[in-house]
Amino acid sequence: MTRIDAKFAALKAQGKKAFVSYVMAGDPDFDSSLELVKGLPGAGVDVIELGLPFTDPMADGPTIQLAGQRALEAGMTLDRTLELATEFRKDDDTTPIVLMGYYNPIYSRGVDTFLSQAKAAGIDGLIVVDLPPEEDDELCIPAQNAGLNFIRLATPTTDDNRLPRVLQNTSGFVYYVSITGITGAAEAEATDVGPEVARIKSATDLPVIVGFGINTPAKSQAIASISDGAVVGSAIVSQIGAGKPVGEVLEFVKSLSDGAHAA
Amino acid sequence: MANDLFNSFMSGPDESGRFGIFGGRFVSETLMPLILSLEEEYEKAKDDPTFWAEMDDLWANYVGRPSPLYYAERLTEHLGGAKIYLKRDELNHTGAHKINNVLGQIILARRMGKTRIIAETGAGQHGVATATVCAKFGLKCVVYMGAHDVQRQAPNVFRMRLLGAEVIPVTSGRGTLKDAMNDALRDWVTNVRDTFYCIGTVAGPHPYPAMVRDFQSIIGKEAKEQMHKAEGRLPDTLIAAIGGGSNAMGLFYPFLDDKDVNIIGVEAGGKGVNEKMEHCASLTGGRPGVLHGNRTYLLQDDDGQILEGYSISAGLDYPGIGPEHAWLNDIGRAQYVSITDMEALEAFQLCCSTEGIIPALEPSHALAHVMKIAPELPADHLICMNMCGRGDKDVQTVAKHLNFDMSDTEGRDAS
Numbered sequence: 001m002t003r004i005d006a007k008f009a010a011l012k013a014q015g016k017k018a019f020v021s022y023v024m025a026g027d028p029d030f031d032s033s034l035e036l037v038k039g040l041p042g043a044g045v046d047v048i049e050l051g052l053p054f055t056d057p058m059a060d061g062p063t064i065q066l067a068g069q070r071a072l073e074a075g076m077t078l079d080r081t082l083e084l085a086t087e088f089r090k091d092d093d094t095t096p097i098v099l100m101g102y103y104n105p106i107y108s109r110g111v112d113t114f115l116s117q118a119k120a121a122g123i124d125g126l127i128v129v130d131l132p133p134e135e136d137d138e139l140c141i142p143a144q145n146a147g148l149n150f151i152r153l154a155t156p157t158t159d160d161n162r163l164p165r166v167l168q169n170t171s172g173f174v175y176y177v178s179i180t181g182i183t184g185a186a187e188a189e190a191t192d193v194g195p196e197v198a199r200i201k202s203a204t205d206l207p208v209i210v211g212f213g214i215n216t217p218a219k220s221q222a223i224a225s226i227s228d229g230a231v232v233g234s235a236i237v238s239q240i241g242a243g244k245p246v247g248e249v250l251e252f253v254k255s256l257s258d259g260a261h262a263a
Numbered sequence: 264m265a266n267d268l269f270n271s272f273m274s275g276p277d278e279s280g281r282f283g284i285f286g287g288r289f290v291s292e293t294l295m296p297l298i299l300s301l302e303e304e305y306e307k308a309k310d311d312p313t314f315w316a317e318m319d320d321l322w323a324n325y326v327g328r329p330s331p332l333y334y335a336e337r338l339t340e341h342l343g344g345a346k347i348y349l350k351r352d353e354l355n356h357t358g359a360h361k362i363n364n365v366l367g368q369i370i371l372a373r374r375m376g377k378t379r380i381i382a383e384t385g386a387g388q389h390g391v392a393t394a395t396v397c398a399k400f401g402l403k404c405v406v407y408m409g410a411h412d413v414q415r416q417a418p419n420v421f422r423m424r425l426l427g428a429e430v431i432p433v434t435s436g437r438g439t440l441k442d443a444m445n446d447a448l449r450d451w452v453t454n455v456r457d458t459f460y461c462i463g464t465v466a467g468p469h470p471y472p473a474m475v476r477d478f479q480s481i482i483g484k485e486a487k488e489q490m491h492k493a494e495g496r497l498p499d500t501l502i503a504a505i506g507g508g509s510n511a512m513g514l515f516y517p518f519l520d521d522k523d524v525n526i527i528g529v530e531a532g533g534k535g536v537n538e539k540m541e542h543c544a545s546l547t548g549g550r551p552g553v554l555h556g557n558r559t560y561l562l563q564d565d566d567g568q569i570l571e572g573y574s575i576s577a578g579l580d581y582p583g584i585g586p587e588h589a590w591l592n593d594i595g596r597a598q599y600v601s602i603t604d605m606e607a608l609e610a611f612q613l614c615c616s617t618e619g620i621i622p623a624l625e626p627s628h629a630l631a632h633v634m635k636i637a638p639e640l641p642a643d644h645l646i647c648m649n650m651c652g653r654g655d656k657d658v659q660t661v662a663k664h665l666n667f668d669m670s671d672t673e674g675r676d677a678s
Binding site (some may be wrong): 053054055056057058059060061062065072077078079102103104105106107108109129130131132133134135152153154155156157158159162166177180181182185186 | 288452
């Protein structure tokens with residue numbers, strides 16, 4: 001059982017929905033990013049998604065593109081990203097960390113080396129946007145064998161024929177992408193998302209978490225009420241981009257998690 | 264050998280879209296169902312005579328194919344060695360090889376009921392070709408072009424707008440072809456239902472590398488026939504410039520199993536292939552990685568971050584290369600070399616003055632390599648070089664590099 005499995009089991013026992021936050025590792029610099037990540041569990045975050053910066057984030061909108069650029073300009077690397085997770089783990093051994101990014105930095109490191117380093121750093125799961133089930137042999141299967149969850153994205157274009165394939169090697173939870181589009185673009189509507197979540201839930205026992213297009217406490221609550229939890233990324237990252245101090249960003253995160261937890 | 268599929272170099276990609284370890288389908292889940300349906304539609308079209316009948320008709324009557332295979336007599340004399348033929352794809356409608364592929368993809372898009380076409384462009388040639396074919400068929404066309412390229416290829420931007428396309432300058436990254444491709448993918452993922460992404464080169468997720476190659480292979484098929492007519496045999500050496508590598512793949516592919524034919528791809532060496540990375544030579548200066556839906560050789564740093572390429576030629580300014588080229592390189596079937604900006608500029612001028620052909624900067628790279636090797640080869644050695652684009656779009660860039668002041672009506676050098 002990974003920290004992710006344990007967390008969702010605990011939430012289920014409490015009858016609570018999950019709140020998942022995304023921030024880019026090293027945005028705008030290592031120290032403030034670490035301070036922010038350390039504050040996330042206290043702001044009600046159940047699962048931390050930690051962005052691994054990449055020069056060409058083709059599924060991300062301008063907000064997260066810019067966050068990646070800021071992090072890279074501040075000297076962020078794969079090693080420093082794992083170091084940030086290691087530092088966080090010194091004080092927190094329960095909050096799951098999911099590393100989210102693109103395949104090339106991982107491929108460049110070498111999959112086996114990366115997996116043992118990620119595991120040692122206290123990473124619990126991976127979301128790699130450009131690895132669909134068709135490429136499972138690359139990283140998904142080796143990651144599961146190494147004891148890391150591999151969390152798959154399901155999308156509005158994932159039809160019933162394809163869904164079993166998407167769910168097949170998924171573990172931890174399923175991340176439903178609520179819109180066809182990039183991060184931080186259109187707004188998700190709970191009325192559209194509800195039936196889709198139900199469709200996925202009927203095909204899996206894994207928790208189904210919804211992300212993309214969620215940017216307010218009300219939205220966080222609405223989406224969490226029709227799923228197992230909500231993910232917010234761009235709305236938080238844009239506050240960091242606007243230069244808000246860590247305390248203020250965490251207050252905003254708290255309002256979002258309160259929304260999800262009220263669902 | 265040519266008939267033995269098990270030993271053929273022409274049987275790739277495999278079912279998962281791989282050429283050896285290269286290629287694949289590294290895209291987000293949102294795009295995956297689209298890519299699978301595109302593959303299915305393409306497989307159907309490929310075996311459908313009515314599809315090819317439509318292509319042949321448009322190739323002949325709209326594009327002006329076959330393009331001539333031209334014996335460059337004065338260039339041959341000047342270099343004093345091998346006999347040089349130019350495959351004149353710069354004479355195509357819109358001035359480059361790009362339209363060969365665009366026609367195929369747009370006909371496919373129409374068969375799939377898509378009404379909106381998006382494309383990325385570097386030098387603007389693929390954008391112009393896409394805008395052209397969209398105008399012909401009354402389709403909405405959106406072209407993503409790096410902001411830096413919008414500046415250095417202004418005439419093509421105006422052409423696209425005249426043709427009714429919306430040109431979106433891309434400011435992310437350094438504003439070149441790679442960034443335009445990122446934004447095109449972002450558009451596609453947002454507008455999956457009505458939009459067809461018309462990729463301009465032999466890169467991207469499967470089936471694009473194979474599909475674009477198949478459409479561009481008309482170049483090599485014609486060249487083979489024409490060379491037979493002219494010389495009664497195969498050429499000895501094929502040479503073509505490579506950014507993503509579509510004109511090269513189009514020329515090379517029909518010759519892959521003719522094992523006596525030497526195949527040379529020419530990458531953009533920019534200011535020189537060295538540790539400063541001021542070039543776009545992915546094979547000579549990069550290593551395997553994953554970007555834009557495929558695994559191939561990429562310019563990248565030690566941490567797997569993609570580097571911006573550099574070349575005088577906007578059409579070659581891409582940090583990757585088609586996966587089939589990566590494979591042909593690794594198995595040794597083709598050889599890849601690089602040519603610097605300065606060498607390409609010299610070839611550009613030589614072509615103008617000896618043949619009366621103003622070449623694009625892209626094939627000027629190929630020509631520069633011809634200049635290097637032809638003098639050392641015997642007179643009965645046949646070189647076939649792909650003149651894949653004409654240079655009208657590049658005259659401003661070349662003028663700048665040669666310190667020629669275009670505003671000076673007396674025509675004096677600015678220096």
